[in-house]
Structure formats: structure tokens, C-alpha cells
Amino acid sequence: MAELVFFSGTMDCGKSTLALQMDHNHRARQRVGQIFTKLDRMGESVLSSRLGLSTQAHEVTDELDFWDVVVEHLTHGQRVDYLICDEAQFYTGAQIEQLARVVDELGIDVNCFGITADFRTELFPGAKRLFELADRVQVLQVAALCWCGERATHNARIIDGVMVVEGEQVVVGDTATATESLVEYEVLCRRHYMRRMNSHAARKASVTPDVLPFDLDVCPVPPRA
Numbered sequence: 001m002a003e004l005v006f007f008s009g010t011m012d013c014g015k016s017t018l019a020l021q022m023d024h025n026h027r028a029r030q031r032v033g034q035i036f037t038k039l040d041r042m043g044e045s046v047l048s049s050r051l052g053l054s055t056q057a058h059e060v061t062d063e064l065d066f067w068d069v070v071v072e073h074l075t076h077g078q079r080v081d082y083l084i085c086d087e088a089q090f091y092t093g094a095q096i097e098q099l100a101r102v103v104d105e106l107g108i109d110v111n112c113f114g115i116t117a118d119f120r121t122e123l124f125p126g127a128k129r130l131f132e133l134a135d136r137v138q139v140l141q142v143a144a145l146c147w148c149g150e151r152a153t154h155n156a157r158i159i160d161g162v163m164v165v166e167g168e169q170v171v172v173g174d175t176a177t178a179t180e181s182l183v184e185y186e187v188l189c190r191r192h193y194m195r196r197m198n199s200h201a202a203r204k205a206s207v208t209p210d211v212l213p214f215d216l217d218v219c220p221v222p223p224r225a
């Protein structure tokens, strides 16, 4: 039976590397797939991993209809055995429903890769719909690490070195915005996420992993706005 699977994790946990490896494994068995991604850090229509591998991919826009794309391939006599969908957190709920239909009615395996929650700890729309519809959700086991060495579970947005918890949901990292601010992302453990202590703030406060857990006095949980 074909399946809709969601491979989820934080940033830096190797999702795109696994997506590329999975594609390679299928190809080695003469299976034919289609690769999709959205807002990859290397630019449009590329699926890239931090380890330096990359491949061509379809760029997903809000208007793209997965059902139409796959049916188009099939009506042109092309084989489609599986889909690999990276950055699936950015897809719309409707697109996740199209993917479920591709699984159910065309018997094609759909493997989605993505992070679950944004820098405010709120679920991305695509991730939310995948949790609701996927046959399986697999949490990736390559743990990303917080600067303190603990397992990182949260994605923090850093603007000019300072962690923020408000703003637009989607801003691609490593970019200077119109106001010339540098937007970056950093994975943190929950404790340091809640205390808004990213690595830059920790360096400034001279907190080192050696003095944990005393750093909690240095960075109390900020009051809710």
C-alpha cells in the first residue's frame, strides 16, 4: 500500500540529506520519482542539503496543484513511483490534501520532509495538515544540538544577533531585509528557547556549558507580553 509519510525534525537535523539519500536509493532500484521543494536556501528549483549535495526539483508555489502535476506526467506516459516533497511545512493545507489523494487514488508513495513549528513555536500550516493526514509521522533521529549541548527541539529566529518571537511566519534566513537587518535561524533546546538565550546572548553573558544549570539565573524566562 502506498503511504503518505511525514519525516519531521528541527532545522539542521539532516532532513534534506535524508530526502536526497531516499531519492538515490529509489533510483538505484530503477524507481522513478519526482522531487519538489519550496524556498530552498540555495534558490529556486533546487533541493540542497547542508552537506553540500543538491539536485534539481520542482519549485512549489501556492498555485501548484500536486494532483494535476502527477496526472499530467502519467497522461504523458511517464512513470511516477514516488514523490519526495522537501520543505513541506511551507505547503498549503490544500496541497497536503492533494498529496493524500495522490497516495489514495494513484497508489504513489509520498514522502514529505519538513520542520514542524516556526520561530514562535506555532505549527506551520503544511506541518499541521500532515500531522492530521499522514499515515505515519517519523521524527528524525539525527539530533541537532543547542549551543549548550542539549538536544535542540526549537527553531529560533535571530535578527542582528537578538532572538525574536514576533514577526511574519516565513522569512528565509541568511538574508538582509529591506532594513538591512540580518535574519538568521538557530536551533535551541526548549530551556534556552523559553529564556531567549541564543548562542550570541550566551556569549555576551559569558555563559558556558560548564556553568549550567546556573545560567538560569543569568537568563530568567521573560514575562509574557
Ligand SMILES: [Zn+2]
Binding pocket: 146, 147, 148, 149, 150, 188, 189, 190, 191, 192
Ligand atoms: Zn540549550
